[in-house]
Amino acid sequence: MQKTLFTLFAMCAFFSTKAQDSIAPVPKFVYTTKPIKGNNAPIIDGTLNDHAWGLVDWSEAFVEREPDENTPPSEQSKFKILYDDKFLYVAYRCYDSEPDKIERRLSRRDDFAGDRIAIIIDSYHDKRTAFSFTTTAAGVKGDEFVSENGNNFDDSWNPIWYTASNIDSQGWTAEAKIPFSQLKFGKAKEQIWGLQVTRLFFRAQERSVWQRVPQDLSGFVSEFGELHGLIDIEPQKQLEIQPFVVKQYDTYPAEEGNPFRDGSDFRLNGGLDAKIGITNDLxxxxxxxxxFGQVEADPGAIALDxxxxxxxxxxxxxxxxxxxxxxxxxxxxxxxxxxxxxxxxxxxxxxxxxxxxxxxxxxxxxxxxxxxxxxxxxxxxxxxxxxxxxxxxxxxxxxxxxxxxxxxxxxxxxxxxxxxxxxxxxxxxxxxxxxxxxxxxxxxxxxxxxxxxxxxxxxxxxxxxxxxxxxxxxxxxxxxxxxxxxxxxxxxxxxxxxxxxxxxxxxxxxxxxxxxxxxxxxxxxxxxxxxxxxxxxxxxxxxxxxxxxxxxxxDDIRQFANLQYLFLKPTKLLRTASLTLGQSSAFDFEGNYNRVQYDFRGFINYANNWFTEGGATHKPRIFLNTILRGGPRWRFNEENFFFVFAGTDRSKKFNATIGYVNSQAQQDNFSLVRYVLRTRYQPFDAFSLSLNFEYEENPSKTQYITERDFLGTPRYILGEIDQRTFSTTLRFNYSINPNLSIQYYGQPFISRGTYTNFNFVNNAAAEDLNERISLYSANQISQSTDNTFLIDEDLDSVTDYEFNDPDFSFVQFRSNLVVRWEYIPGSEVFLVWSQGVTGFGDPSDSLGRSLDNQILGQKRDNTFLLKATYRFIL
Incomplete structure (x- = not known):
């Protein structure tokens, strides 16, 4: 199999090299801007009636990038760019023959919902990094720092800039005002920047661009057009100071006798954040x-390994x-x-x-x-x-x-x-x-x-x-x-x-x-x-x-190889698709051959924008050095794994994804079955709701429990576990306007494991499971009144060793309700209500009963927090 993969890679490299020689270069577009004279800067209100916009021409002739690359888009777009000493100004005209169908979905910043257009500026002109500024038809901002030549878009970057949009009979328009202080560039008489403008026509899920970037190219930023005409602009150093104050009130169930858990606490805190431009670049x-009180809680998780x-x-x-x-x-x-x-x-x-x-x-x-x-x-x-x-x-x-x-x-x-x-x-x-x-x-x-x-x-x-x-x-x-x-x-x-x-x-x-x-x-x-x-x-x-x-x-050495075929041109049945074949193997530094596996993956995005993805993995050899926590290298049975997910059009107001994962090892050594349902609903532009369910069964005949000494020899004790896990994640977002929103996150998490058929390791590397372990007989194992298991392995009526009942039921609930108001650009108020409860239920209860007893029926910890920040721009 590995020889076959190597041959395939060599053939693909040869033919793709030959094909590359025939690809014609794409002409580079250039947009030349002009400066604004006097105090005639446009007012950023989304309409394009300011006289200043008459100084420059429109640039248009956008071309489709997805799904049908290098074809005319369903609806055209155009833009203009102006500048003065402090700001770059951008005007957009997004044509739409059915303006009543424009998606004006309100959301929080960086959610990128609905129709939108973005200007992406490579002000370093390094052809690897860029700054992206997105405006939606609803006037919501999105901003990202682009790196790795377009392979990484980081929306954690939050510059100060201004934007507005407006819908009219021809479609929609937008304006943006970007301070030079939020961009990075060096000194030069005329700046030459990389430039791209990209629009998402939402209801068709169609992306068009100003500068064509062929789908089969590996780069994105490196293929940008250019912005010329920026004469004698000075790099602007940032100086921003943002103090904050936090009031926090905690309530929780009081613990009798515990002076630290009397039922409530109050705290007042403050601090300072600052951003100082040492140079324009740094x-x-x-x-x-x-x-970080407004940060969302971590999801529930449990790791038996x-x-x-x-x-x-x-x-x-x-x-x-x-x-x-x-x-x-x-x-x-x-x-x-x-x-x-x-x-x-x-x-x-x-x-x-x-x-x-x-x-x-x-x-x-x-x-x-x-x-x-x-x-x-x-x-x-x-x-x-x-x-x-x-x-x-x-x-x-x-x-x-x-x-x-x-x-x-x-x-x-x-x-x-x-x-x-x-x-x-x-x-x-x-x-x-x-x-x-x-x-x-x-x-x-x-x-x-x-x-x-x-x-x-x-x-x-x-x-x-x-x-x-x-x-x-x-x-x-x-x-x-x-x-x-x-x-x-x-x-x-x-x-x-x-x-x-x-x-x-x-x-x-x-x-x-x-x-x-x-x-x-x-x-x-x-x-x-x-x-x-x-x-x-x-x-x-x-x-x-x-x-x-x-x-x-x-202590790990890995080898891997992947081969992928991309369907880049849409057909009557699909927009895009991909097939991937992979192989990997693992060794340790002693030279042990621990693992080999073969993978297949496939993805299809259909013409109606529904999708299917799936895959399968075959693992004929699985050895792990860690299962016995210091014991010998452990062998698992051969495993076969597959998954399939299918989803509806994500651009619709209601969309859903269902998934199924199945893994089975020979001799029923272990298995995994997971069911996934993800739904998202946006009944009106200002409100969105998502609800995700996951249920998992993960039984194993050889789940590690503990190690004990038997006659001077370590005894590694395992058991057959029936583990079941359920989690639900609820999120909603209500946006009153682009700067005021209410968000909620809540997740109950329950994982229960019960053990039977306790056994111990006999020959950790044996291929046959029955040789690998030995079950305790009914005469060797007994249970005391305090839920301790007593082992008389040599049947001499004397307890040789014992271990605690490993059954467990872990229950957790976490939630955050956040009201966020950006009352002026860069300055915010957060009002937060967090709830949580973590505990251990009765393993004999069903998951539903654990949910009722340990989450719905318990008093929860509550945190009420008010945080205010003010961003001074000096």
Whole structure:
């Protein structure tokens, strides 16, 4: 199979290279703007009756990009551009022969709902990055920082600018006013910027563009037209200061005898955010005592495999410009920088005696943080982040006597990122450096005292950016007490104590670890219908990133290959489609061949804009080093996996997606069945509602429970689990106007697991499940009155070992109701009501009964928060 894939890749590379030679270059469009004389700037009201617009001509002749590339669009568009000393002005005319059908959907900023048009400006003219400003027919703003030549649109960027729209008998019009201070450009007599204008004709889901970009090209920003005529404009340095104040009131069920849980708390807090333009290209962001109370709660999740759960960053300070600091060096979520480590939950625990109570803060206080970032006109991307978190103490009460115990030390985090474009912006090289330093005191010697990582990355593209090779390397070094380094060696990510591993060993005297990781990929990303990618990555056993990065598992070597065919031209039946074939394999540093799998994926977007996607995976070989938590390498049975999802037209006011996922292993070793239903309804322009359901059954005959000693030999105890999980996510958004909205998020989450047929590992690598495990007989296992299982394995009427009943029922509810008012551009008021409850139900209850008893029938924690900010532009 692998030989066949290699042959296919070689053939596709050959034929696609030949096809590329015949593609004719697309002529570049140029728009020449003119300056506004005197005080005649247009008033931004959405109508185009200002005299200033007569200074320049319309640019039109848009061409369709999706679905039928290089054809006339159903409705034409045109635009004009003017400027003065401080602002760029844009006028749009979007024709529509049926103006009563224009979708004027109100939404919050960056929701991109309904008919819309955007100007995208590559003011660096680096042909890789750009600034996008979108106006909808309802006058809602959308703004994004574009990077990776159009492969990444980051809507966390929130500049200050102005826009308005208006509907008339010819369609709709819009105006935009963009301060030069929100763009980045160098000094020059005449600025030459990359320019693109793109419109979405919503009811047909048709996208048209001013500058044609063929669908088979790998780039987007690199293919822009040009904006000329910007004469003697001066770069504008930003200086914005945004203080805030927060009032918070918490209520919760009182706990008898606990002085820290008397039923309510009140807090008053304040802080400051600032944005300072050091140069026109580089910006310094500062935050002092930041508050993220308006941020949506994390979704419910439970992981029986013991690994940490990755949650996406939602805090505004860290989200903005996050693309500059990203360094995904392997696959999945592995990253040298994971900002959720800053301000994390305290890692220590107070030592409590009987009758004592503790008040442990939920998060570590961020005393201050600074972020210096941007990109210079000559191709340097720069990011430097410095953050300090303070000591966190748990307050302990012992019959009225109070003491404090340190649970998180004073910590400094530093992240530096650098990239340089060259070769006419077709290539870059870069690097990253991170440092975590803790001032350890008290009982916190189990933490690393210091952690450092460094990395180098590169990407080179050629033949009109259709082919590329990219790679990176990472090295890490952590230091600490023997206790801290021993804890790292034995953690689930490393497991140096594995009983069958000869290439690693636990050394309790070590005070440091140094490891490496990296990847190398080669592929074809444009030109014709074929795409491919092949490469590999590694993570050495000693690699450790989890002080300020994210690493799920070390000691891993992977190889992968993917081949894809794209249907770029629509037919009577479909708008677009793709087929993907993949193969991957995995090894560890001892040379064990741990996994091979073969994948097929397909996607179809039909002519009526409905869609279907599906795929299948065959895994004939599955070995994992982590299942037995330090025991021998474990084998799973051969697995076959498939999924199928189908959905209606997402442009309709009601749309839905249904999905089914099924995975089955031979001998019923394990299985997974998941049902998904996602719905979205917008009954009128100002209101949208989404409701998502997921139900999952995940039984396994060999779910790990614990390890016990039997006659001097480790005994790995497993059980047959019946795990069922249900979650519902409800969201609604009501927009009173583009600057005032009400949003709600709520999610009940229930996961229940019950165990039967307890067994122990007999031969972890056996192919036959019946040889791999041995079931306890009825005479070997009994249950005590305190729900403890007693094991008499050698049947001598003496208990050899015991373990607790592993049955569980985890129940969680999280919700946020937020009223957001941007009363002037950049200044906001948030009114927040958050509710939550987390607990453990009766595993014998059904999911429905757990929902009723543990969520609907419980008193919940409530948080009421009022936050006000004011943005001073100096």
């Amino acid at each position: 910006t310094l962001d500062l935050t002092v005592n930041p508050d 013991g690994f940490q759960i990755f949650f996406r960053e939602q805090r505004p300070f860290f989200v903005e410009n996050k693309n500059i600091f990203d360094y995904e060096f392997a696959n999945g979520n592995d990253n040298v920088f994971y900002s959720r480590r800053i301000g994390r939950n305290p890692q220590g625990f107070p030592n409590l005696d009987a009758g004592e109570f503790a008040n442990v803060p939920n998060n570590t206080a961020i005393l201050g943080a600074a972020k210096f970032s941007g990109k210079t006109k000559n191709g340097w991307s720069i990011g430097l982040l410095e953050s300090v978190t303070g000591k966190v103490y748990a307050e302990v009460d012992s019959n009225g006597d109070r003491r404090e115990e340190l649970v998180e030390p004073f910590t400094n985090y530093l992240v530096g990122r650098l990239q340089k474009d060259f070769n006419e912006r077709n290539s870059f090289v870069g690097g990253i450096f991170t440092a975590t330093n803790r001032k350890l005191e008290g009982n916190l010697d189990f933490l690393h005292e210091a952690a450092y990582t460094g990395g180098l990355d590169f990407r080179h593209s050629w033949q009109n950016r259709n082919y590329y090779i990219e790679g990176n390397i990472v090295t890490s070094h952590v230091t600490g007490s023997p206790e801290a380094i021993l804890r790292t060696q034995q953690s689930l990510a490393h497991l140096f104590q594995r009983t069958d591993a000869t290439h690693v060993e636990v050394d309790p005297t070590r005070t440091s670890l140094t490891g490496t990781g990296g990847k190398l990929n080669f592929g074809k990303s444009g030109g014709g219908n074929w795409r491919f990618e092949t490469g590999g990555f590694w993570r050495s056993p000693e690699l450790e990133l989890n002080d300020v990065g994210f690493l799920r598992q070390a």
